[in-house]
Amino acid sequence: MKTSSKTNTAIKTASVEAPIVLTVDQIAQIAAGMAASGGSHTTMGRTPVVK
Amino acid sequence: MNKTIDCPSAQADAKTSRIYGVMTGPEENRRVGYLTEALKPTEALLALSGEAKPTQLFRIAAPCSKSGCQHFNGACTLAQRIVASLPEVVDALPECQIRETCRWFYQEGADACLRCPQVATDKVGASEEEIRIAYGDKAPAVMQV
Numbered sequence: 001m002k003t004s005s006k007t008n009t010a011i012k013t014a015s016v017e018a019p020i021v022l023t024v025d026q027i028a029q030i031a032a033g034m035a036a037s038g039g040s041h042t043t044m045g046r047t048p049v050v051k
Numbered sequence: 052m053n054k055t056i057d058c059p060s061a062q063a064d065a066k067t068s069r070i071y072g073v074m075t076g077p078e079e080n081r082r083v084g085y086l087t088e089a090l091k092p093t094e095a096l097l098a099l100s101g102e103a104k105p106t107q108l109f110r111i112a113a114p115c116s117k118s119g120c121q122h123f124n125g126a127c128t129l130a131q132r133i134v135a136s137l138p139e140v141v142d143a144l145p146e147c148q149i150r151e152t153c154r155w156f157y158q159e160g161a162d163a164c165l166r167c168p169q170v171a172t173d174k175v176g177a178s179e180e181e182i183r184i185a186y187g188d189k190a191p192a193v194m195q196v
Contacts, residue, residue: 007153013073013084014146022073022082027099027108033078035102039176044129044185045060046113047121 057122057152060129060172063092063105069117070096071148072110082140083110089148089151094189106172108170112149130163132184139165145176 024046061068070090072083090096092111100108115127122129133155144164150156155163174181183190 011073011090012087013075014087015082015084016141016143016145017159019087019150020075022075022084025101028101030074031100031103031108032176034074034100034107037078037175039132042174042177042181042182042185043106043172044122044133044170044181045172046058046062046116049121051117 055152056115056154056157057112057149058115058127059112059149059153059155059167060130060158061111061148061172062172063109063111064113067152068092068111068113069149070109071149074108074110080163080170081171083145083170085145085168087146087148097160098136104173107174110170110172112153115154122187125154128187129185130159132187133166134159136180136184138167140163160173 008021011027012019012021057069058070063070070086070092072085074081075084076082083097089112092105092109096109097105104143115123117123117164119163139162142165143159144150145168147164147167150164153163155167
């Protein structure tokens with residue numbers, strides 16, 4: 001992870017084709033879209049047993 | 052000595068978890084972008100999710116809870132449902148930083164990896180099929196027919 005400034009902070013991701021670089025702003029845009037989505041919430045992952 | 056096996060779809064835990072993917076792409080076709088280096092889930096990174104849950108945005112690995120997880124019955128039934136029910140979405144194994152310790156890969160092999168990129172740990176507005184895969188026979192009563 002390379003860090004130079006807040007807006008230039010980049011997280012490298014790798015796909016099967018080629019690595020891409022996402023900036024913080026791009027990640028925030030994706031997250032904002034998720035937050036705006038409606039509907040029920042689902043967790044597809046580790047789920048503690050409730051006793 | 053037993054190797055630690057990681058759940059590839061865990062919640063953030065500062066002590067034991069690693070961020071290894073970011074959800075990318077348009078809402079109707081989200082895919083995991085696998086990081087070239089797994090990262091500690093710092094507050095600054097988790098804050099990038101804004102009002103969304105960090106696990107809507109990130110894929111996070113943490114030690115498999117085994118019997119402490121609702122999906123485990125000696126094997127990860129979530130991984131089984133994913134492999135049985137979701138289509139392959141890539142034709143080669145993603146360059147994933149956690150494969151060596153991944154529960155889904157350990158148990159299901161490449162079949163899990165070819166389906167993994169479409170899995171978001173937390174999702175809003177999941178389809179009935181996604182809810183069935185997520186919860187199996189423990190699906191919320193409202194979804195059971």
